[in-house]
Amino acid sequence: MATERLVVVGGDAAGMAAASQARRLRKPDELAITAFERGHFTSYSACGIPYWVGGDVDGPDALIARTAEEHRARDIDLRMRTEVTELDLDRGRVRTRELDNGGRESWTGFDKLVLATGARPRRPGLPGIDAPGVHGVQTLDDGQALLDTLDASSGRRAVVVGAGYIGVEMAEALIRRGYEVTVLEQSAQPMSTLDPDMGALVHEAMCGMGIETVCGTTVTGVLTDTAGRARAVTTEDGEYPADVVVLGLGVRPETTLAAAAGLPLGESGGLLTDLAMRVRGQDHIWAGGDCVEVLDLVSGRTRHIALGTHANKHGQVIGANVGGGYATFPGVVGTAVSKVCDLEIARTGLLEREALAAGLRFVTATVEATNRAGYYPGARPMHVKMLAERRTGRLLGVQIVGREGAGKRVDIAAVALTAGMTVERMTALDLGYAPPFSPVWDPVLVAARKAAGAVRAAGA
Structure with a gap:
């Protein structure tokens, strides 16, 4: 043979x-x-x-x-x-x-x-976008090229274009290296992978970390110095000095x-x-x-x-x-988790605009809870937003923004989505509890209870 x-x-x-x-x-x-x-x-x-x-x-x-x-x-x-x-x-x-x-x-x-x-990486056809000092971050070669620029730079000003996953993660990396960081985002809020109301929480937190976050602005180009290197990013609203520019516009x-x-x-x-x-x-x-x-x-x-x-x-x-065997990949529910400094950001399932595009009618519920029992040292706020289908109560999506312990809670929702659970059924989930890890009612279950109530109130 x-x-x-x-x-x-x-x-x-x-x-x-x-x-x-x-x-x-x-x-x-x-x-x-x-x-x-x-x-x-x-x-x-x-x-x-x-x-x-x-x-x-x-x-x-x-x-x-x-x-x-x-x-x-x-x-x-x-x-x-x-x-x-x-x-x-x-x-x-x-x-x-x-x-x-x-x-x-x-x-x-x-x-x-x-x-x-x-x-x-998405790299718009703008003036100066290919100048030395402008970096995409997709491969290890890209990472090494960026580090070479950072090591050679005497300045400490960085501009990140785009506030998606890569953008916010690179903003944190540059802050940790001692740079003054400005993030420019075309959308009304950072993290377009969240609904705007949840993205606003990320915006507030980033500004509190010392990351200048400018939303609702369109980048028009990159200015260069006499040596041809990037020196500033221009937008419709102004100019932002930069010793290094990182593109975080997605892929x-x-x-x-x-x-x-x-x-x-x-x-x-x-x-x-x-x-x-x-x-x-x-x-x-x-x-x-x-x-x-x-x-x-x-x-x-x-x-x-x-x-x-x-x-x-x-x-x-x-x-x-x-190889002659058999396997399938059935699909995904769209789970993703990220962080910027100590803020954890997670989503799974559909956003509001995605549910609307799919022709789904839904209700939403947003709760503020804590990652641990409120009396336990280190308890921090956590926001959970949940989408559920009207009439059926089927879970459609969850978004979470909070500190320690917030991000991986999205896995609860990912499993529930994969199983096709309703928010009512979710309220009975037997989740682990101890004061250092969660309140008696986990924030995800609190959101499910509120969503279940919204489904009942909406009727058919």
């Missing part, structure tokens, strides 16, 4: 998880695996970059789960600094270019193909190759797959990680969510199927 050929495009979480799982199931003489990665690093935690920049963890080695040498020792032909430039699906081959070898090009054939091309799926090959893309530009992570309409092509759209189990729609947790699961599913 001839040896099958598997080609993996992308050497981070999804791609190498797929390659590794396939190797566990198939021997080298049964399945030859070749993986291509354009960067200097493989199997790393991009989520850890802000904490590397902030000095909380060493890097980049500490952020690498498995080196290229370790993958090769497992009979995976991993070729670093090699970029895939074309997919030839008719002939079953990919064109590659070696980035450190004079740009030498070659073709590699495949019987099975895995696309794990990740996402790219979009990197599907340039897929689009050129005619593969199906969703509304966000992410690849569309079936439950086995096989690209729709293709028998021998799989895709996973930040380049795909996934099914939202609450709204029933596909959406793009760039998270390492999903990417690793996608890779495991793909590897099982490529």
Whole structure:
């Protein structure tokens, strides 16, 4: 029997998880695996970059789960600094270019193909946006470039453009390095992954931490000095001096190759797959990680969510199927957690605007409670917002903003969403209690009680 050929495009979480799982199931003489990665690093935690920049963890080695040498020792032909430039699906081959070898090009054939091309940072086409001193933060190479700029800079002024997850995490990292930080956000409040009323709590807290947070402003460009380096960020409302600029505008799926090959893309530009992570309409092509759209189990729609947790699961599913086993990825509920200094921020399920877009009618309930029993030392405020479907009372979404112990409480809601629970049913959940950990009624259950009452009051 001839040896099958598997080609993996992308050497981070999804791609190498797929390659590794396939190797566990198939021997080298049964399945030859070749993986291509354009960067200097493989199997790393991009989520850890802000904490590397902030000095909380060493890097980049500490952020690498498995080196290229370790993958090769497992009979995976991993070729670093090699970029895939074309997919030839008719002939079953990919064109590659070696980035450190004079740009030498070659073709590699495949019987099975895995696309794990990740996402790219949003970088608006503004004057000066590509000047030295302006940094996106998506790869370990990006993190190292930012650290090099910080080490070389004699100034201590930083501007972060965008107040999403990356923006607020990078703001904290720069504060920890002694910078004066200004965050510029186009929306009315930071964290557009929250409803505006919850984002306002984040805004207030960030300002209290000494992070100047300017919302409702549009960046128009980056000014440079005589050497061509960034010196300020301009907006419609003013100018903000900067010795370093960090872009935290989110990411979009990197599907340039897929689009050129005619593969199906969703509304966000992410690849569309079936439950086995096989690209729709293709028998021998799989895709996973930040380049795909996934099914939202609450709204029933596909959406793009760039998270390492999903990417690793996608890779495991793909590897099982490529290797002759069977696995599926049923979908997500949209759970995410972050922090800025000591403020924890979490959400799962739908926001109000997302529920409206899905055609759902709902009620909301917001409560302020404490993370511990009120009399226990260290008790801090926590705000919980809950969305529930009218008439049925089905939980639709939860947002949490608070201090220690707030963020991971969102997991309670994530499980309830996945199980399709109503808010009434949630009130009976048997959660752990002791004064150092929560009040007698956990804040999530308090919100569920209030939401259940709102459902009853709303009627049909």
